[in-house]
Amino acid sequence: MKTYKMSNVSPDMSFLEMMDVLNSKIISEGKEDPVAFDHDCREGICGMCSMFINGQAHGPDRLVTTCQLHMRKFKDGDTIVVEPFRANAFPVIKDLVVDRSAFDRIQQAGGFISINTSGNTQDANSIPIEKDDADKSFDAATCIGCGACVASCKNASAMLFVSAKVSQYALLPQGKVESKQRVLNMVKQMDDEGFGNCTNTGACEVECPKGISLKNVARMNSEYLSSTLKP
Amino acid sequence: MFKLFNSSLVKKYAMAISGLFLILFLFQHFTINLTSVFSEKVFNSISHFMGNNPIVQFILQPILIFGVVFHFVMGMVLDYQNRKSRSVKYYYVKGSSNSSWMSRNMILSGIVVLLFMFLHFYDFWIPEMNYKYVEVNPLDPDRYYFEMTHKFESPIRVSLYSFSFLFLGLHLLHGFNSSFQSVGVNNKYILSIRGLTKLFAIGVPLGFVFIALFHFTNSI
CATH class of the missing domain: 3.10.20.30 (Beta-grasp domain)
Incomplete structure (x- = not known):
């Protein structure tokens, strides 16, 4: 300190x-690194x-x-x-710089939608999406992956981040196709990275700079449960 | 099966479901105890039924004991894992700014409830097992009310019980609706669930304190 x-x-x-x-002051004094x-x-x-x-x-x-x-x-x-x-x-x-590439690896494990890029890709605007779902998906997509949820959680849990990414896709028709594998893979990667378990303290939601809701965590819990039970 | 428990979400479901099961048991226990305030006869007959029915004794009771042990062991394991996930602690954390005391101290309130359960087992369950299965005494359907009220003659025991119920209430204040969130319920019913949480977490422990005080004052 x-x-x-x-x-x-x-x-x-x-x-x-x-x-x-x-x-600037530290550099001008020339005694130590900034x-x-x-x-x-x-x-x-x-x-x-x-x-x-x-x-x-x-x-x-x-x-x-x-x-x-x-x-x-x-x-x-x-x-x-x-x-x-x-x-x-x-x-x-x-000093104050941390490596948050664990979040990148969680994204790589399933935070995407696979599309056909052969030239026959359907225009996303032509797919009808219920306004409520579109809004919820957009709200989840505003997560900037800053890691404040992990930093604030007494258990260093990343569930708010992962749930926002899961919800963002799970609510859209394009994302439903891979929803089962997505949630299983992303949660597995989250666990492999060594984040703690969520105990629903809600600190993550309060400290999130983008106001990501705990409802996303409940949605992920429900998605994971149904994906685990599905044959 | 054990591999399944490597998943943080499966552990979360397990905690939530075992917690909800214990909440159901607690409500059942509370309603039975409450009858002791109104009728000695009713309390005796329900206690006799619970104490001698083979389904309750040899199926439900082992399930309950498993549920209690599982909830506590899983809670301890999760707490240990959670502490390990941040090996370098913060110099300064302002936890009260973003979360409730109850949510941050579930392990503390849980340990107090666990210690209380040891006392409760020592007071009631062990003597009951001893009476029925070790000494093999004859059936006496009228003994339960006296045995219970006799325990609450001690002001120290009543104080210890009341103190424990305070922590039970704090544990429930977070645990009840948190269980629903854990199994994926955070929808239009969440406000009702939060209301029910407050009602249950305050009402039931207060009710238990009332029952203990009622029998204590009757004994004076």
């Missing part, structure tokens, strides 16, 4: 801008900025990623505790 003292932090700065200022942290889009889409701030994934604000968190959320003189997302399945690479 290392403590840095910051001054002249504008309340309008984003948290990452504050980190940039900190790193603090490594992940970032990319800085507009709440990429899900790279994985920081556990004052005991919460992405900090004290709701429905935002760390890059959308502003310094006005803290008081002058506060000590802010910043940690990397911690889970065995997310090994720390350096």
